[in-house]
Amino acid sequence: MASVPSDKVRMPTPVKLLIAGGFGVGKTTMVGAVSEIKPLRTEEVLTDRSVGVDDLSGVERKTTTTVAMDFGRISVGDDYVLYLFGTPGQERFWFVWDELAKGALGAVVLADTRRLSDCFPSVDYFERRGTPFVVAVNCFEGAPVYDLAEVKMALSLPPDIPVLLCDARRRASGKEVLITLVQHAYSRRPVAKV
Amino acid sequence: MNPDEQLYDEQVVRPYVISRGRTEARANLDLISLAVAIRQPTGLEVGLDPEHLAIVRLCRRPLSVAEIAAALDLPAGTVRVLLGDLLDSGFVAVQDPQPEVDVLDERMYRAVLDGLRAL
Numbered sequence: 001m002a003s004v005p006s007d008k009v010r011m012p013t014p015v016k017l018l019i020a021g022g023f024g025v026g027k028t029t030m031v032g033a034v035s036e037i038k039p040l041r042t043e044e045v046l047t048d049r050s051v052g053v054d055d056l057s058g059v060e061r062k063t064t065t066t067v068a069m070d071f072g073r074i075s076v077g078d079d080y081v082l083y084l085f086g087t088p089g090q091e092r093f094w095f096v097w098d099e100l101a102k103g104a105l106g107a108v109v110l111a112d113t114r115r116l117s118d119c120f121p122s123v124d125y126f127e128r129r130g131t132p133f134v135v136a137v138n139c140f141e142g143a144p145v146y147d148l149a150e151v152k153m154a155l156s157l158p159p160d161i162p163v164l165l166c167d168a169r170r171r172a173s174g175k176e177v178l179i180t181l182v183q184h185a186y187s188r189r190p191v192a193k194v
Numbered sequence: 195m196n197p198d199e200q201l202y203d204e205q206v207v208r209p210y211v212i213s214r215g216r217t218e219a220r221a222n223l224d225l226i227s228l229a230v231a232i233r234q235p236t237g238l239e240v241g242l243d244p245e246h247l248a249i250v251r252l253c254r255r256p257l258s259v260a261e262i263a264a265a266l267d268l269p270a271g272t273v274r275v276l277l278g279d280l281l282d283s284g285f286v287a288v289q290d291p292q293p294e295v296d297v298l299d300e301r302m303y304r305a306v307l308d309g310l311r312a313l
Contacts, residue, residue, distance in 0.1 A: 076310065
């Protein structure tokens with residue numbers, strides 16, 4: 001192995017999917033349900049790039065904040081490896097979102113019908129960025145059950161955005177959500193000019 | 195203070211000590227950039243810290259920046275600095291510092307969908 005030149009080492013291509021949504025909506029649960037590894041946690045240290053300009057006036061030292069992100073992995077054949085990232089819940093971490101969204105194939109926006117408005121910022125973010133996304137309504141016990149068409153209307157989503165129910169704790173359910181997302185991303189892909 | 199910051203404070207050695215004060219990595223590596231060891235250290239190298247050696251050991255198979263950071267319980271930024279050192283000294287190779295999938299590649303969608311269906 002030691003003598004293998006770098007261009008001969010077989011490397012899969014990493015593919016990134018995001019799980020977004022409000023605080024406590026089940027992002028980490030969903031990452032854990034579908035990941036082949038125990039969900040891991042990584043930290044990014046944010047510097048003044050993410051802090052309001054005036055906050056630093058007179059402060060010589062850089063202000064830093066640590067933000068933790070959960071992620072999981074799914075190997076898909078020899079050529080690709082899928083990484084799932086739960087986006088940080090608070091909106092003050094948009095800088096991390098930008099890094100996470102760069103190069104992402106698509107995103108799942110998890111919603112809770114008891115606090116539907118919590119997912120508005122995520123929906124807005126991916127719409128503005130042009131990242132393909134689906135909305136998955138996590139079915140919490142005791143949460144009001146709405147018709148998916150009602151949820152779609154409440155979120156004022158374009159008709160082509162898939163909205164589906166899920167149980168973030170179940171692998172089969174998370175799998176269905178991710179398949180729907182990748183199919184949606186495929187249908188939205190730019191058409192190659194021949 | 196959130197619980198994560200508390201955890202962070204329990205570390206005996208500060209991340210910037212491990213990176214010898216450096217916060218800007220030479221190579222701007224994405225969290226999903228994959229690194230792989232291409233040369234094993236003999237143990238006699240000058241300038242390699244235990245963390246460098248741990249990364250080379252971990253990267254016997256391709257591993258992302260995020261996975262290395264989680265495995266070593268270090269912030270991703272510190273891992274980027276250390277990986278930059280290892281790239282310079284030729285112990286690891288990084289396939290693509292800013293991986294982006296080819297959204298036109300039908301084969302990619304098929305492989306990902308097949309993989310997900312097999313879950």
